[in-house]
Amino acid sequence: MEDSKKIKNIIQALGEHQDSKAAIEVLTELGTNSPDDEIREMTAQTLIKKNTHESLRVVLISKGKGINDLSARVAMASINELLSLKDKTEAIKILDDTIKLHSDEEVRNTARSVRALMTFSA
């Protein structure tokens, strides 16, 4: 088995892990900072699937992570995952707060765009 496949399995296992808080910390620390686009993409999708306040904050607010990632592939995959969520309440709440309160304009603009997409898709 290749190392990338092993890492993907670890990410998937962390997504299903009972210790959600610790798993999110590891995903944020190692996954979102990975130089591999594929790993970052999968990490963002896993964090969004968790659909908790802590996991969604990482991919919606943090600069260079999730929907704000410099890689279009990672950003688009994160947006698609957000749109496919059944319960979008928490994600919309965080996006609204970001649009209102975030200091970085680029982050605010991205949040606004995603918020609009979610409104249309709902």
Added chain:
Amino acid sequence: MQIGKLNLQRTNTVQNTTAQKKGNTNKLTTNPFGVSFKGNVIQADVFVNEKVNKDKNSNGIVEKSKLFASAVVSGINNFNESFKSRINSIVSFGKKITTDVCDSLERIGNTEISFDMEGIKNKLFPDRQYSVKNLSKQPVEDLKTMWQELTPEETENETETEENAA
């Protein structure tokens, strides 16, 4: 009359003594050494037969038959000895095997056999360790170390950049 009686008695006593003497002489002839044996007397003729058979051919045949008989007897003895030695060696070999088997059985009885089934499974199926099902059962810290082991260069670069930034 009395004189006549006396003569008769005397003659009778003389006759008795002579008869007794004759009996003694007969005994002496059967036992020429005059020694009486209390135990068993050898009945066989122990003396050398004076009538020597001078026929050489018959002597040779007898000697040959004796030699043959002695050879047969010695052969039987040798066979018995070799058979006994072989039997003894077989018996000792069997005893050794039984003792060895007993010792090994005791050792087997005393030894505790334990199998590290997880280790064996991981060796037989190396990818099994990294299956999602197994990984999700492990603690998060272990998963973190496993991830870091799989990407040693990345973690080193991260630490270097952190140090430079500081």
